[in-house]
Amino acid sequence: MRTPTVRRRILAALLALGALGFPAVASAHPLGNFTINHYAALRVSPSEIHLDVVVDLAEIPAFQERIRIDVNGDGDVSEAEAGAARESECTALAPSLELQIDGARADLSLAAAGLTFPAGAGGVPTMRTVCEFVAAVTPSLAPGASITFADTSSAERIGWREIIVLGDTVGIAAAPDSPLPSSIDRSARLTAYPKDLLAQPLNEHAVAFTVTSGGQALAGFVAPDAQPVGDDVPSTTP
Numbered sequence: 001m002r003t004p005t006v007r008r009r010i011l012a013a014l015l016a017l018g019a020l021g022f023p024a025v026a027s028a029h030p031l032g033n034f035t036i037n038h039y040a041a042l043r044v045s046p047s048e049i050h051l052d053v054v055v056d057l058a059e060i061p062a063f064q065e066r067i068r069i070d071v072n073g074d075g076d077v078s079e080a081e082a083g084a085a086r087e088s089e090c091t092a093l094a095p096s097l098e099l100q101i102d103g104a105r106a107d108l109s110l111a112a113a114g115l116t117f118p119a120g121a122g123g124v125p126t127m128r129t130v131c132e133f134v135a136a137v138t139p140s141l142a143p144g145a146s147i148t149f150a151d152t153s154s155a156e157r158i159g160w161r162e163i164i165v166l167g168d169t170v171g172i173a174a175a176p177d178s179p180l181p182s183s184i185d186r187s188a189r190l191t192a193y194p195k196d197l198l199a200q201p202l203n204e205h206a207v208a209f210t211v212t213s214g215g216q217a218l219a220g221f222v223a224p225d226a227q228p229v230g231d232d233v234p235s236t237t238p
Contacts, residue, residue, distance in 0.1 A: 029058035029120055030193040031201060035159035036061055038151055039190045040097075043218060044211065045168040046140040049099065051108065051133040052223060053090075055153070056160075056190040059120040062127035066117070077117065086115035087229060090131035096153035099135055102146050106135040114226035128190070130226040143213045146175060150206035160201040162187055171212035181207040 031037060037056040042049055057065060069085045070077050090113045099106045114130035149163065165172050165181035174180040186202065187193050193201075 029126060030195075030198055031058065031160055032158075033059040033121060034061065034157075036154045036157040037159040037190055038153070038161045039187060040149065040151055040163045041185065041189075042099075042147075042149055042163070042165045042207075043168050043221060044141070044147065044165065044170055044172065045218075046137065046170060048137055049101075049106065049135045049147070050221070051097065051099065051131075051135065051149075052189070052221070053093065053097065053131040053133065053151075054190045055093065055129040055131075057127040057129075058159075059124045059126055061157075062117065062120070062125055065127055066125065082115050082117070086113040086129075086227070089113070089115055089129045090133075093129070093131055093153055094133070096151060097133070098148070098150040098152065100148045101135075101137065101141070106137075108133040108135055110229050112223060112226035112228045114223065116225065128225070130223055132223050132226050141170060141211050143211060145211040146208070147211065148175075148206065148208045152205070155205070160187060160190070160193060161204050162190075162202045163204045163207050165207060165209055166218060167211070167215040168218040169215050171215040173210045173212050175208035175210050178208040181209050 029035060035058045037058070039052075039054040039056075041052040043052070066077050069081055071081055071084075072078075087110065090110050094108055094110070097108060099108060110131065111134050112130075112132035114128070116128045117125035118128060120126040149165075151161070151163070162185075163181065164183055164185055166183055172181065172183070186197070
């Protein structure tokens with residue numbers, strides 16, 4: 001049961017969030033305080049596909065999620081609560097990430113997860129979830145293999161949606177009747193939204209491509225804002 005003090009804190013936060021809706025108040029989040037923003041980078045090698053997924057919740061959806069994560073109901077999300085929720089957030093997201101190889105859905109294994117709350121408008125937190133998945137490929141990808149990926153989560157919500165594809169010792173070619181996926185990270189993993197695209201944000205829900213022979217080797221990637229699954233160190237809440 002929430003105490004009167006906690007209820008007052010929640011009321012104050014709701015009033016602050018309500019104030020953010022007036023046009024005269026500048027939005028801290030570049031795309032607006034109601035948005036849910038998505039980023040996915042696929043790193044494709046012959047033996048595995050690494051999936052780097054980031055979900056950036058602006059102030060109002062983040063506030064709603066923090067209430068759920070605040071399991072002891074004290075009006076705040078502790079490091080322990082955030083640490084306990086980081087893997088479950090990614091586990092809940094996984095069914096909405098549809099990776100298929102030659103028409104068969106690939107199994108995604110969660111390798112690392114992160115959950116933080118960067119400050120937004122008026123100090124009201126936003127919420128950043130980072131999920132690192134790996135799909136093992138057996139047998140190895142052969143030239144001509146067809147790959148599709150779709151992120152169906154929060155499909156009804158407005159926001160930035162970006163998908164990039166990188167080949168690691170393989171080439172990436174366009175699938176029939178599909179454009180070639182971008183290999184350029186335009187938002188720096190949802191940390192620096194391009195100002196010239198804010199009026200018409202990216203809206204990429206799915207990509208399709210084929211694998212070709214050749215391709216340069218990529219440098220190793222470790223998400224700076226995710227911890228390996230099973231790591232006992234709790235996530236922090238800036």
